[in-house]
Amino acid sequence: MTIRVAIIGAGPAGFYTAEALTEADAEIDLIEYLPAPYGLIRAGVAPDHQTTKKIQKSYAKTALKPAVRYYGNVKVGRDVSLDELREIYDAVVLAIGAPTDNPARLPGADKRGVYGSAAFVGWYNAHPDFRNLDPDLDTSAVAVVGVGNVAVDVARVLVKTPAEMATADLPDYAAERIQAAPIQDVYMFGRRGPVDAKFTNVELREMGRLENCVPIVDPAQLPDAVEGDYEDRDLRVREKNLATLKEFSERRREEKPKGVHFVFYASPVEILGGEKVEGLRLERTRVEEGRAVGTGEFFEVACGAIVSAIGYRSTPIEGAPFDEKWGIVPNEDGRVEDGLYAVGWIKRGPTGTIATNKPDGKLAAEQILADGKEGKPGRASLEKLLAARGVRPVSFEEWQKIEAIEEANATPPSPRRKFATVEDMLAQLERAEAARETGCPGSARA
Numbered sequence: 001m002t003i004r005v006a007i008i009g010a011g012p013a014g015f016y017t018a019e020a021l022t023e024a025d026a027e028i029d030l031i032e033y034l035p036a037p038y039g040l041i042r043a044g045v046a047p048d049h050q051t052t053k054k055i056q057k058s059y060a061k062t063a064l065k066p067a068v069r070y071y072g073n074v075k076v077g078r079d080v081s082l083d084e085l086r087e088i089y090d091a092v093v094l095a096i097g098a099p100t101d102n103p104a105r106l107p108g109a110d111k112r113g114v115y116g117s118a119a120f121v122g123w124y125n126a127h128p129d130f131r132n133l134d135p136d137l138d139t140s141a142v143a144v145v146g147v148g149n150v151a152v153d154v155a156r157v158l159v160k161t162p163a164e165m166a167t168a169d170l171p172d173y174a175a176e177r178i179q180a181a182p183i184q185d186v187y188m189f190g191r192r193g194p195v196d197a198k199f200t201n202v203e204l205r206e207m208g209r210l211e212n213c214v215p216i217v218d219p220a221q222l223p224d225a226v227e228g229d230y231e232d233r234d235l236r237v238r239e240k241n242l243a244t245l246k247e248f249s250e251r252r253r254e255e256k257p258k259g260v261h262f263v264f265y266a267s268p269v270e271i272l273g274g275e276k277v278e279g280l281r282l283e284r285t286r287v288e289e290g291r292a293v294g295t296g297e298f299f300e301v302a303c304g305a306i307v308s309a310i311g312y313r314s315t316p317i318e319g320a321p322f323d324e325k326w327g328i329v330p331n332e333d334g335r336v337e338d339g340l341y342a343v344g345w346i347k348r349g350p351t352g353t354i355a356t357n358k359p360d361g362k363l364a365a366e367q368i369l370a371d372g373k374e375g376k377p378g379r380a381s382l383e384k385l386l387a388a389r390g391v392r393p394v395s396f397e398e399w400q401k402i403e404a405i406e407e408a409n410a411t412p413p414s415p416r417r418k419f420a421t422v423e424d425m426l427a428q429l430e431r432a433e434a435a436r437e438t439g440c441p442g443s444a445r446a
């Protein structure tokens with residue numbers, strides 16, 4: 001008998017779960033609130049990291065399998081509730097990720113010019129929720145809080161030249177704002193030491209090869225060797241990072257017009273300025289038993305914008321439990337409640353690479369099949385319910401039409417010119433529909 005599964009969220013975790021379920025006798029519906037699929041691949045991975053984005057081709061193959069149906073532009077909590085989905089599907093999988101920022105709980109965090117990385121990255125990746133962020137980058141110095149891969153992405157996108165971004169899919173509005181910005185220095189602040197930084201080595205080394213920008217590190221902050229008890233793989237990353245930072249410490253600010261400064265042992269304590277950011281006050285730290293401890297010594301850096309890249313956070317979904325402390329749906333290895341499962345960042349928190357989601361999807365599929373609940377109506381009921389509510393789902397074939405227009409609108413070597421609003425995406429379908437009726441081709445630019 002066919003098992004009917006709804007997966008909420010069409011990012012990597014959702015697609016890996018769908019793919020794993022296609023091995024079984026299952027009817028799999030991927031429900032996504034945006035017309036566009038792919039989650040963080042489209043709107044999180046940096047616009048200049050197109051190689052990473054290529055994985056979406058394999059997700060498209062999954063979406064086009066006969067057992068899978070994509071329902072874009074359907075928001076759970078607005079168009080259909082989780083309780084309703086649990087009523088009509090044998091199993092429901094939460095793959096909703098971690099779409100918001102860990103809040104920067106600092107005095108002054110409400111000043112103009114302070115942005116969370118989820119919002120900032122979403123803005124330069126044409127995510128409809130952040131299209132209107134309108135960041136004020138009219139400043140010579142930007143501070144990025146955090147030394148993870150997102151912080152590195154943000155710093156790099158801010159300092160790359162237009163030529164270096166030519167192969168990216170940075171939307172025009174973001175390219176114009178960033179390239180017009182008089183940014184000369186980006187300061188990245190780590191509250192712990194260089195060997196505690198979360199960035200991975202490929203991403204760090206990229207900072208040493210930028211056309212117009214030099215990485216700067218104070219050699220006095222670098223230990224001779226990595227000390228501590230780390231697993232082999234972890235130790236190797238830290239050793240490589242330390243070696244790279246040592247190379248960076250020999251570079252000189254005068255080499256290039258722009259500099260990215262890696263500053264460690266620095267914990268932000270206050271955002272300075274009036275209505276708008278004018279600087280960041282930090283406390284120097286030392287690391288004790290892996291934790292940053294304040295030394296009572298403070299310093300300030302002048303900057304006109306701050307991006308807080310201190311990690312993402314999931315948001316509760318009505319009808320499912322939520323652990324406020326850890327920012328996840330409480331679960332036992334993915335099982336949440338009877339017929340309800342979690343995968344990806346809503347299950348484990350916002351860490352790991354795209355591939356880390358693959359085992360999650362496989363495990364959820366195994367659990368769903370092992371739990372073996374069958375007999376609910378699934379897709380037919382969803383479609384009836386959406387039609388009765390006047391909801392206009394976007395199918396995967398329709399998404400591919402929108403995507404083809406994005407690709408046709410691009411200026412090579414950029415792969416696509418993204419539509420950054422839901423209205424623009426849906427308008428393409430209406431135009432295509434009108435053109436089909438009148439026999440005239442039609443498309444639009446963002």
Ligand code: NAP
Pocket residue numbers: 145146147148149150151153190191192196197198199200203267268309310311312350351352353
């Ligand atoms: P992350 O790796 O957890 O890094 C967060 C950074 O913020 C850390 O340096 C952390 O310092 C710091 N931080 C946290 N709270 C802070 C506070 N209150 N004050 C000051 N600093 C604070 O998170 P992420 O950069 O958002 O990345 C999320 C995941 O996506 C990671 O697994 C990352 O590797 C992955 N990702 C990968 C790529 C890639 O492979 N190219 C690109 C982007 C993202 P502590 O260590 O001291 O807590």
